Amino acid sequence: MNNVEEIKRNDMEGQETKKEPFWIFGYGSLCWNPGFEYKQSVTGYVKGFSRRFWQGNTTHRGTEGKPGRVATLIEDKEGITWGKAFLVAAENNAALPYLSNRECQLGGYRIYTVNFYPKPFLPSSSSDKKDALLYIAVPENKHWLGAAPLPEIARQILECHGSSGPNAEYLLRLADFMREEIPEALDEHLFSLERLVRKFAGDMKICLRSLMGEAQERREEKVEATVPSNQFASRVPEKKLRCVNM
Numbered sequence: 001m002n003n004v005e006e007i008k009r010n011d012m013e014g015q016e017t018k019k020e021p022f023w024i025f026g027y028g029s030l031c032w033n034p035g036f037e038y039k040q041s042v043t044g045y046v047k048g049f050s051r052r053f054w055q056g057n058t059t060h061r062g063t064e065g066k067p068g069r070v071a072t073l074i075e076d077k078e079g080i081t082w083g084k085a086f087l088v089a090a091e092n093n094a095a096l097p098y099l100s101n102r103e104c105q106l107g108g109y110r111i112y113t114v115n116f117y118p119k120p121f122l123p124s125s126s127s128d129k130k131d132a133l134l135y136i137a138v139p140e141n142k143h144w145l146g147a148a149p150l151p152e153i154a155r156q157i158l159e160c161h162g163s164s165g166p167n168a169e170y171l172l173r174l175a176d177f178m179r180e181e182i183p184e185a186l187d188e189h190l191f192s193l194e195r196l197v198r199k200f201a202g203d204m205k206i207c208l209r210s211l212m213g214e215a216q217e218r219r220e221e222k223v224e225a226t227v228p229s230n231q232f233a234s235r236v237p238e239k240k241l242r243c244v245n246m
């Protein structure tokens with residue numbers, strides 16, 4: 001793959017005992033659930049890639065018999081993928097082993113270095129590119145599912161569930177993250193899938209709120225009273241909860 005460089009296993013030791021703070025770029029569940037400690041985070045993008053729900057998953061969001069679909073990046077010369085980068089302290093020796101298990105062992109992803117472009121806060125602010133680590137699932141990995149008609153992918157996402165929860169939660173929380181934190185970013189693939197999952201859930205009278213399961217309830221307790229929008233049943237605060245078939 002151009003403009004990224006894979007970090008081979010024997011170089012990982014060097015990565016895991018880094019002496020400098022380092023950036024990790026997320027474009028899927030890492031955006032809303034990094035799972036490791038970090039010093040700061042900033043939204044931004046990587047160039048030369050597009051996000052696709054073409055990676056199968058039999059652990060977090062699916063099972064061996066019913067694999068779910070999670071996000072990966074495919075090479076796309078004109079592509080830009082927005083997400084969030086996390087600055088990890090040099091003395092943090094836990095983040096990379098944690099991600100190696102979550103992403104590589106459990107998910108079939110590999111680790112690469114890439115240029116990350118922070119979203120400029122002010123026109124004048126320096127948005128110089130930064131080196132970042134990121135995890136990409138390439139077509140050669142054993143969980144790869146590849147392209148499929150969007151309605152087929154949406155139905156698969158709506159029907160699958162794994163140890164981390166419903167596959168639909170993964171999609172809806174990523175769409176939520178993009179809308180709330182990077183409203184200017186376009187991602188036709190992501191938002192088309194979201195629209196289809198919501199439509200099929202309505203057609204099948206599936207309550208997305210209950211589909212989110214306990215994990216979502218815990219998250220809602222932390223949501224401020226002034227939830228920006230009750231657009232999603234999954235975001236209706238507990239006390240006003242009603243199941244909305246959308």
Ligand SMILES: N[C@@H](CCC(=O)N[C@@H](CS)C(=O)NCC(=O)O)C(=O)O
Pocket residue numbers: 025026027028029030031033057060061070071072102103106107108109134135136164170
């Ligand atoms: N590497 C991508 C995708 C990572 C990802 O979504 N990995 C999945 C599958 S291995 C995961 O960790 N899922 C945890 C969850 O679904 O909550 C990212 O930077 O966010």
